[in-house]
Amino acid sequence: MKSSDNEEELILEVNEKQGHFLNAVVSKHYKMAGMVGGRGSGKSISLADLLKIASEEMPKAKCGWGVKTVAKAKSKLTSGLKARWEKGWKCSEYDFKTGQGDYVLWREPPKTFDRAYEAPDNWENCISFANGFIIELEGFKLSSEENRGANFDMYVVDEGLNFKKAWLTVVLPTLRANPGLFSSYLHHSFFVFSSPPWTPDGQWMYEIEELAKKEPENYYFMEVKTVDNQAFLPADYIPDLKRILMKMYFEVEVLGKRISKLPKTFYPSFNREKHVLEDHDEDDRLQLDGALFYNSKQYLVASCDFNAHFTSATIWQEDYEYGRLVDNVFVKEAQEGGTMAQALATAIGERYSSHTKKRIILTGDRNGKNKSAGSNRTMYEQVDAILTEAGWDVVSAPITYNPLHKDKHNDINRLLAEQVDDQWRIRIDGVRAKATVISIENSPIQPDYSKDKSSESGDGEQERATHLSDTVDYYIIRRLKTGLARATEDFEIEFY
Incomplete structure (x- = not known):
């Protein structure tokens, strides 16, 4: 793989599961692809890598990113993206003083940057790359209906356990921008990354797994456990989690044990x-x-x-x-x-x-x-x-x-x-x-x-x-x- 500003080939370090996921989605078109992974399993790294690959393969395309609230997503997700792009891709944030850098966060990019085929009027929720590729955050908790009518070339959701299945009826119809313009297999695909869901609202992600069994040509699903990323974690990371986490949390978030719902609870009416x-x-x-x-x-x-x-x-x-x-x-x-x-x-x-x-x-x-x-x-x-x-x-x-x-x-x-x-x-x-x-x-x-x-x-x-x-x-x-x-x-x- 190549960085955007350097033609020498980059060696992208990923664990085996991450490698399988990325190779699968860039070599074949899927309507939906999902990755569910526990603590420290590397799912956020895979999301950052996927977005960077998309930026290379689809110049001037626009990728939607569905979140509950935009403000919280910016504060929680930005540092992880920047760290991965900097370390893994030698890709840095644009400095308006020096004119150096590869992408701009949350503001209109300089005139030297190409513009997307469907550039936004408002850039405050966008990450834009020099070749015109844009990632636009959309908040759903307070204004899901306002997101209807958009056009995207690709769409991602992070922490799908917090994303309601009903919101997909707003998202999926937006995957219609620029038909036939890109040869990338990522074009018009939907991707979800998440920690294991604890509540019924997050179980919809496992429906992708069932669809992948029935229609493997259209759907892809991968589950990643913490141990799958051990090579990139401290040696005592998992033992420390076992010591500090309660048994149920450790089994679900580290060992990957699934629960269809919480144990019979003292508070069944709590929502x-x-x-x-x-x-x-x-x-x-x-x-x-x-x-x-x-x-x-x-x-x-x-x-x-x-x-x-x-x-x-x-x-x-x-x-x-x-x-x-x-x-x-x-x-x-x-x-x-x-x-x-x-x-x-x-x-x-x-x-x-x-x-x-x-x-x-x-x-x-x-x-x-x-x-x-x-x-x-x-x-x-x-x-x-x-x-x-x-x-x-x-x-x-x-x-x-x-x-x-x-x-x-x-x-x-x-x-x-x-x-x-x-x-x-x-x-x-x-x-x-x-x-x-x-x-x-x-x-x-x-x-x-x-x-x-x-x-x-x-x-x-x-x-x-x-x-x-x-x-x-x-x-x-x-x-x-x-x-x-x-x-x-x-x-x-x-x-x-």
Whole structure:
């Protein structure tokens, strides 16, 4: 293969699976081709290589790239593309000061660059190469219908597990640009790359595999495991993943074990698309129904779970319509001379030191009313004391009872299903509280309707275990039992 600015042949280093995939799609035309691979398997490298090959084979062509949101895709994907093109292809980003470079990101290219046959009017979502080849990002979460009517010579999707099958009805008809103009087998092909899907929404990629069995002349599918890329990974990469990941995650994301759906879960009514807001950066001023998701001028609710080796809290703000899970805070070890409860309180105080309305309701684990080792005060009293010293008005309102397992399971899932008129709803900041989302999704159910807490044993990442999901349970139980809690001006609790 040759780079765009150097006629000497390049030796492109790829693993065996990557080589088979690239050789297959450049030597025969497929309507669809898919690659599903685990952590470190090299699928992103294959995507970068495919795009660079396409730029060489189809000058002045336009390739669409479907993503959930353009802003997030730019921030997450650009560095990987640049690194691969620089190292593997000796291809560098254009410098407008020196006039040197091979491609331009997110702005109109210089006049020395050729223009695509169907050049865009707006270049802010485009990567353009000197020979006129263009890659144009399209966001689908907020405006899928706006993408209808485009014309592309090729189309790619990265992380197909987040791309809805319904969006393909918008994408596939756009593969119609410049018929007969290019001899490349990539022309008018659709490609998807992805991590293994965890939810039913991402299972559509495996339909490509079934189509490839029935129509191998039109469809191609490859599955890549982490071990397939071992030559390009640190020697201890897989053993380290096995040590830090929970068994289920390791089996799926490293060993390539497929699951048609998650294990029977404690939260069957939980739906990431509905309950989680995750297409934003941590510093974004996230909004819900036109109001700030996190409001510094509103009091906080901390739903706590106390354990010897992992003490945690989810941070909430609430109104009559929503319980907004704005954050999660956890500690894994106590400070010298202190307790885990004190370490959690310190972490909350530091995280929210700039919070304007320094009023907080402590709720959660009723065992927190017990005294902990190293203190003659209860765990709630310890949290209260540290936050009070930091200038907070604190109201303690822990759970005082435990409902039956089946009742708790049914009540929580009835709320999550949102089928009762005028009932409040849960929404979660999926960026700041990502660990809680994972904890919810990794909470199997036992035959007696209790939550399977086996993930809390062992050396795995405890933020991915069921601890944080317990704090969600506590918040929902407290609010369903007592109603909306507000701290009044005399710092007592009133329930509405």
